[in-house]
Amino acid sequence: MDLEESNLTPKGLLPTPPVLPWREFADWIRMADDHNTVWGWIRNGYIPSHKVGKHVMVNVALLTQQLLEKEWLA
Template sequence: MNGEGINLTLKDLLTPPPVMPWREFANWIRMNNDHDIVWGWIRNGYIPSHKVGKHVMVNVALLTQHLMEKEFPG
């Protein structure tokens, strides 16, 4: 699969990494031209993240868990 210069395989979509750099995450969710919007979501706490050194990493595993809980309330 190829979307705007990003090569994704089915494995990439089914097993995302637990964390990834925020810009890479923005590209992964197809917000390539809207990095400012994704940064705003992170800054406002809508997307779980953690700073590692000078890098801001999105916690994809926690975001997935939160989204699944909203989809299937327990």
């Protein structure tokens, strides 16, 4: 796939912070139309998260590390 075909905006090319609010994470992974699925992943422990006050934050740094470790083990 060509970069022009992917419809990425300059904002989509910025580095990701280590944590994101879970809805922003869902938008970032292009699941904006299916927030309930992402919430289910978080609730079932498939995506590392942490509650800060009343906000649920996705630990993007830990998720990235886990995915990279899986790549090496495969």
